[in-house]
Structure formats: structure tokens, C-alpha cells
Amino acid sequence: DFPFWWRDSYSHKLDRKGENFFWVHNQLAVRFDAERISNYLEPVEELHWEKPIHDGFAPHASYKYGGAFPSRPDDIEFEDVDGVARVRDMVIYESRIRDAIAHGYIIKEDGTHIDIMNERGVDVLGDVIESSLYSPNVQYYGALHNTAHIMLGRQTDPHGKYNMPPGVMEHFET
Numbered sequence: 001d002f003p004f005w006w007r008d009s010y011s012h013k014l015d016r017k018g019e020n021f022f023w024v025h026n027q028l029a030v031r032f033d034a035e036r037i038s039n040y041l042e043p044v045e046e047l048h049w050e051k052p053i054h055d056g057f058a059p060h061a062s063y064k065y066g067g068a069f070p071s072r073p074d075d076i077e078f079e080d081v082d083g084v085a086r087v088r089d090m091v092i093y094e095s096r097i098r099d100a101i102a103h104g105y106i107i108k109e110d111g112t113h114i115d116i117m118n119e120r121g122v123d124v125l126g127d128v129i130e131s132s133l134y135s136p137n138v139q140y141y142g143a144l145h146n147t148a149h150i151m152l153g154r155q156t157d158p159h160g161k162y163n164m165p166p167g168v169m170e171h172f173e174t
Contacts, residue, residue, distance in 0.1 A: 081150065
């Protein structure tokens with residue numbers, strides 16, 4: 001898996017980067033649900049920007065040089081995160097991506113369409129959802145995946161009132 005900020009100039013064009021992103025995240029999700037089911041837990045609920053996050057999260061981990069990762073309590077509602085994104089923007093970006101899937105094409109920056117109902121479609125869709133530098137229209141589709149990591153990580157202090165460190169979801173390696 002390569003980072004979202006990868007540029008071809010670093011060495012070469014990454015073939016099927018979006019498809020790889022999609023595959024890896026699908027594998028993470030099904031593996032996590034399998035682990036939960038094998039421990040007599042329900043699968044994870046789908047994330048909805050306009051509904052509470054029912055299950056809290058307490059990582060019980062700390063940074064190398066001190067300070068605990070923030071915990072998220074049960075049943076918190078998403079709030080806008082100052083300097084990052086508004087919840088309504090995330091809803092709009094997700095809606096645009098769902099519309100693209102329903103219509104079978106991605107709208108490029110110049111207004112032309114990229115057909116995603118073919119063998120390359122999942123690659124293009126993965127680039128859009130991850131919002132890598134390969135995304136054909138970041139302005140329109142946003143950076144859903146990357147921004148969602150930050151939004152989830154900062155829900156315990158979305159306005160920076162307590163100057164909390166980044167949550168585990170803000171660390172893409174976790």
C-alpha cells in the first residue's frame with residue numbers, strides 16, 4: 001500500500017493504486033468483522049455522518065514520549081472540526097461518490113466523464129475515495145477517506161479547546 005501523497009516523480013506510476021486501496025480497506029473491514037463475530041460481538045455499524053457514533057473507543061495506548069491517545073465516549077454526534085472539515089461537506093462528498101457509483105461514471109475536472117463500469121472502474125473509484133494525487137477531481141469529490149480519518153480522530157476535541165493530541169485514527173499507519 002502506498003501513501004495518498006505518492007507522486008510519479010518519486011520513482012514510477014503506481015499501477016492499480018486505487019484498486020489496491022479499495023482491496024486493502026475491504027480486507028481490513030471484513031477481517032475486523034470476522035474477529036468481532038468470532039468473539040460473539042456484532043459486526044461494526046456503518047458510519048453515518050448525521051447519526052451518533054454508538055460505540056466509543058478507548059485505545060489504552062500512549063505516545064512514545066508521553067501523553068495518552070484520546071478516547072471517544074459512546075453516543076457522540078459528529079461535529080465540524082475546526083480547520084479540517086464540516087460535517088455537511090462530508091455528507092456532500094459521500095453523496096457525490098454514491099451518485100457516481102449509481103450513474104457509472106466519475107466527473108473529471110474538465111467536466112468529461114470517466115466510465116467506471118469496466119475493469120478499470122474500481123481503480124478510478126479507489127483513487128477518488130482515497131483522494132490520492134491520482135484522483136480525477138478532488139475539488140468535486142473531496143478527500144473523503146483521508147478527511148474521515150481526521151474527523152474521527154478529533155471528535156473528542158473538535159474545536160481544539162483542550163489541545164488534545166491526535167487520535168489513533170489520525171495516524172494512517174494504525
